[in-house]
Amino acid sequence: xxxxxxxxxxxxxxxxxxxxxxxxxxVSVVENLLRLGFRNLRCFARPSSxxxxxxxxxxxxxxxxxxxxxxxxxxxxxxxVAATKxxxxxxxxxxxxxxxxxxxxxxxxxxTTRNLLEACLKTKCLKxxxxxxxxxxxxxxxxxxxxxxxxxxxxxxHPELRGDAYSFAKVKQEQMVVxxxxxxxxxYVIVRPGxxxxxxxxxxxxxxxxxxxxxFLHLGGPNTxxxxxxxxxxxxxxxxxxxxxxxxxxxxxxxxxLPSSRQFLRLYKQNVTRFKSLYLPHALSFTLCYLWERFSxxxxxxxxxxxxxxxxxxxxxxxxxxNEKLKSRVGWAPQVSTAEGLGRYFESCRNLESHA
Amino acid sequence: xxxxxxxxxGKIADSHVSQIQRIKGCEVVGVCDKEPLMAKQLxxxxxxxxxxxxxxxxxxxxxxxxxxxxxxxxxHFDIASFCLKQGCHVYVEKPFTLYEDExxxxxxxxxDENLKITAGHDDQFTHVARRMRTLVxxxxxxxxxxxxxxxxxxxxALTGYAGAILxxxxxxxxxLPGKLLHNIISHGIARIAEFLVTDSPQVIVHGxxxxxxxxxxxxxxxxxxRVIISEEQRTTAYFTFSSQMRPSLHMFRVFGSRNGLxxxxxxxxxIKLRGTRLKSYVEKFVPPITMAxxxxxxxxxxxxxxxxxxxxxxxxxxxxxxxFYQSIQDGTPPPIPYREILLTARIMDSIFSQxxxxxxxxxxxxxxxxxxxxx
Numbered sequence: 238x239x240x241x242x243x244x245x246x247x248x249x250x251x252x253x254x255x256x257x258x259x260x261x262x263x264v265s266v267v268e269n270l271l272r273l274g275f276r277n278l279r280c281f282a283r284p285s286s287x288x289x290x291x292x293x294x295x296x297x298x299x300x301x302x303x304x305x306x307x308x309x310x311x312x313x314x315x316x317x318v319a320a321t322k323x324x325x326x327x328x329x330x331x332x333x334x335x336x337x338x339x340x341x342x343x344x345x346x347x348x349t350t351r352n353l354l355e356a357c358l359k360t361k362c363l364k365x366x367x368x369x370x371x372x373x374x375x376x377x378x379x380x381x382x383x384x385x386x387x388x389x390x391x392x393x394x395h396p397e398l399r400g401d402a403y404s405f406a407k408v409k410q411e412q413m414v415v416x417x418x419x420x421x422x423x424x425y426v427i428v429r430p431g432x433x434x435x436x437x438x439x440x441x442x443x444x445x446x447x448x449x450x451x452x453f454l455h456l457g458g459p460n461t462x463x464x465x466x467x468x469x470x471x472x473x474x475x476x477x478x479x480x481x482x483x484x485x486x487x488x489x490x491x492x493x494x495l496p497s498s499r500q501f502l503r504l505y506k507q508n509v510t511r512f513k514s515l516y517l518p519h520a521l522s523f524t525l526c527y528l529w530e531r532f533s534x535x536x537x538x539x540x541x542x543x544x545x546x547x548x549x550x551x552x553x554x555x556x557x558x559x560n561e562k563l564k565s566r567v568g569w570a571p572q573v574s575t576a577e578g579l580g581r582y583f584e585s586c587r588n589l590e591s592h593a
Numbered sequence: 594x595x596x597x598x599x600x601x602x603g604k605i606a607d608s609h610v611s612q613i614q615r616i617k618g619c620e621v622v623g624v625c626d627k628e629p630l631m632a633k634q635l636x637x638x639x640x641x642x643x644x645x646x647x648x649x650x651x652x653x654x655x656x657x658x659x660x661x662x663x664x665x666x667x668x669h670f671d672i673a674s675f676c677l678k679q680g681c682h683v684y685v686e687k688p689f690t691l692y693e694d695e696x697x698x699x700x701x702x703x704x705d706e707n708l709k710i711t712a713g714h715d716d717q718f719t720h721v722a723r724r725m726r727t728l729v730x731x732x733x734x735x736x737x738x739x740x741x742x743x744x745x746x747x748x749x750a751l752t753g754y755a756g757a758i759l760x761x762x763x764x765x766x767x768x769l770p771g772k773l774l775h776n777i778i779s780h781g782i783a784r785i786a787e788f789l790v791t792d793s794p795q796v797i798v799h800g801x802x803x804x805x806x807x808x809x810x811x812x813x814x815x816x817x818x819r820v821i822i823s824e825e826q827r828t829t830a831y832f833t834f835s836s837q838m839r840p841s842l843h844m845f846r847v848f849g850s851r852n853g854l855x856x857x858x859x860x861x862x863x864i865k866l867r868g869t870r871l872k873s874y875v876e877k878f879v880p881p882i883t884m885a886x887x888x889x890x891x892x893x894x895x896x897x898x899x900x901x902x903x904x905x906x907x908x909x910x911x912x913x914x915x916x917f918y919q920s921i922q923d924g925t926p927p928p929i930p931y932r933e934i935l936l937t938a939r940i941m942d943s944i945f946s947q948x949x950x951x952x953x954x955x956x957x958x959x960x961x962x963x964x965x966x967x968x
Binding site for chain 1: 631762
């Protein structure tokens with residue numbers, strides 16, 4: 238414990254800002270920081286955010302920690318300046334999730350990040366800016382090591398052609414962080430989680446398949462699904478924000494013992510609910526994506542380019558994943574096994590089903 | 594080549610650019626947003642040459658013939674006035690302006706400068722809306738509309754756009770005179786305004802906050818609205834806006850002295866309603882067959898339009914923009930008569946002023962009650 242604290246870039250009383258603190262991963266990040274003994278936290282939340290979980294943490298840690306809730310809007314520069322005042326580490330988790338519109342996703346991921354980075358320039362004591370990104374930034378087309386996707390793999394050069402507002406915004410957000418690092422020396426670390434699952438995010442990953450067309454199309458088949466349980470992911474983010482000597486590094490976050498898409502779907506059906514699914518072999522799903530892309534072009538956007546070859550490579554191409562860099566450089570190891578994590582996830586899904 | 598510029602690079606600007614790029618003889622030469630990064634991302638995604646963070650700079654650098662204003666409505670008037678004074682034709686997204694007097698001033702200014710202006714009431718130019726207009730003009734209804742019913746609903750999910758408005762007491766939508774309604778209902782009102790013949794219809798309004806929103810502590814946002822519009826004992830209309838009713842309709846029904854029509858905007862179907870009845874039991878059996886035949890006819894038309902690559906979700910916008918540009922080039926009247934834009938603004942003004950009076954009188958009626966409770 239003493240050794241690990243010596244490896245931290247800040248002390249327990251230094252002020253830490255967490256944006257998106259009330260979100261699915263954010264709450265767990267706050268819990269992890271408290272568990273590691275950090276007792277001066279500022280949680281940035283939108284006025285519309287549900288505060289129940291953060292308020293519960295505040296009550297439970299009234300004696301040993303100061304948890305400040307900062308209500309604001311990252312699109313407002315003044316809010317960013319006020320929120321970053323005297324902050325030593327920023328965990329930037331807030332992002333536009335689930336946005337279908339490119340401008341909205343861009344505004345809620347890139348403009349907000351720019352505002353926060355601008356505010357950081359006024360903060361003299363900032364030691365690290367942790368940008369929480371996503372696997373969505375990878376092209377997954379020209380990998381250095383065959384089927385292995387690791388931090389050395391290239392990101393999308395033309396994310397606007399993916400037809401996916403989220404990945405476009407995430408690529409641009411990362412570029413913004415790197416630009417501020419290069420130009421102004423903002424000390425940053427980028428964390429790219431795979432599919433974060435757990436109670437609170439019960440949706441089946443699109444990497445397994447999609448239910449858009451009435452029947453669930455199983456597209457993953459034998460592919461490994463890059464899952465990371467929410468608490469494991471949160472711990473990785475926290476450690477990446479605290480560890481000495483990793484500035485400007487990027488870390489992928491996936492758990493150990495990852496299931497294949499087929500295994501995941503079978504377990505889901507066994508543990509949550511039975512439903513019909515139709516498996517599309519990779520050659521067929523690739524062909525359909527190609528045809529959709531061509532039809533979208535031919536019809537001048539009559540159908541949105543939501544399915545295309547770029548998306549297929551990113552989501553449904555057979556790929557292996559590595560967490561070696563995270564383990565060796567940050568000292569992270571998943572505390573919740575995939576079996577245990579899936580058990581908790583399925584239980585949460587069952588509860589959701591029974592309330593539906 | 595008509596040079597086009599976009600001011601305001603949010604969500605709706607995407608629709609404008611993608612539809613303009615489908616029209617021959619024009620080019621988007623520049624985009625502008627007070628947040629330069631928003632202008633930059635639009636340029637990047639649509640291969641547009643220039644982006645600006647300052648409107649005067651855009652005008653002086655690229656000299657656009659037409660400016661599309663796709664900003665939040667509070668600044669429509671100022672930006673449109675500026676662009677008209679700079680000699681540009683202007684397309685203003687809905688709602689045209691915040692108040693009717695602003696709409697008057699813009700139209701006057703455009704007329705004085707010998708320029709054209711239009712409002713983004715593109716729902717009136719979808720394939721199905723144009724088919725309906727043709728039928729009405731051909732006299733299918735008889736002597737014009739007797740009664741109209743316009744439904745323009747909005748599924749208020751408590752996340753996303755609506756969630757942001759509900760959670761943020763400072764949201765720009767709340768600062769509009771008609772708040773949430775102001776940003777949504779103009780399409781549904783404009784449909785009625787198109788068929789009114791007098792300039793000052795009577796408007797009777799009833800609005801309230803739905804139980805769902807009230808349960809969330811919301812008191813300002815009105816998300817249930819019923820309006821009766823009537824003109825000199827000639828034509829009447831009902832307008833319904835609801836966040837709660839299902840299905841969430843976007844529908845227009847119009848009844849004349851001979852026949853009626855039902856336009857479903859979501860399904861893009863147009864159904865003719867016969868004004869005469871068949872005899873006895875024949876009325877029970879034949880109309881379902883003729884209705885089925887009509888729906889099949891709509892399916893055939895929609896499929897044909899889809900295969901002809903002209904069934905984009907915003908095909909109405911493309912038609913309106915194209916017609917507007919044509920009117921600029923030919924010197925013909927713009928596709929939406931100015932009278933109709935003003936009438937829509939007048940009805941909306943009346944709705945919002947009555948709603949405000951209603952909420953003020955409700956607030957006053959609560960004061961004595963609270964006082965008596967305190968005693």
